[in-house]
Amino acid sequence: MATNPAIQPSAINADREAGLVTIDWTDGHRSQFQAVSLRWLCPCAFCRGEAGRPGWLDSMPTLTPEQTQLVGMRLVGQYALAPTWADGHDTGYYTFEALRAGCPCPTCAANRSISHTLSGKASSQPTKEIQ
Numbered sequence: 001m002a003t004n005p006a007i008q009p010s011a012i013n014a015d016r017e018a019g020l021v022t023i024d025w026t027d028g029h030r031s032q033f034q035a036v037s038l039r040w041l042c043p044c045a046f047c048r049g050e051a052g053r054p055g056w057l058d059s060m061p062t063l064t065p066e067q068t069q070l071v072g073m074r075l076v077g078q079y080a081l082a083p084t085w086a087d088g089h090d091t092g093y094y095t096f097e098a099l100r101a102g103c104p105c106p107t108c109a110a111n112r113s114i115s116h117t118l119s120g121k122a123s124s125q126p127t128k129e130i131q
């Protein structure tokens with residue numbers, strides 16, 4: 001299976017001062033995430049819930065400045081980013097696929113609203129672990 005250039009980053013920049021994460025994709029697209037919105041996307045079991053149970057973020061908590069302050073960013077194999085937040089939370093692995101699917105730019109937002117079926121299919125694809 002050929003690698004989809006739309007989910008391969010060519011450059012990743014985590015600006016801790018500005019609270020901005022910028023990802024340039026190999027297909028030329030650029031996604032820019034605010035740290036706050038990234039925190040809300042945290043895919044970990046604690047935030048998202050598991051086995052059908054709601055997660056912490058589902059209760060719409062009020063996030064403290066520590067919980068949305070980006071203090072670190074790790075690359076997980078070749079497939080995901082793992083941010084570290086000032087409250088010590090670091091268990092969220094954001095796959096490139098999910099990040100691209102969640103791109104907040106107007107173009108992608110418009111695409112998402114007209115193609116729900118496509119994004120549903122993308123999320124059911126198996127994740128490939130590199131290391």
Ligand SMILES: [Zn+2]
Pocket residue numbers: 042043044045046047048089091092
């Ligand atoms: Zn989390």
Ligand SMILES: [Zn+2]
Pocket residue numbers: 029030031103104105106107108109
């Ligand atoms: Zn976009």
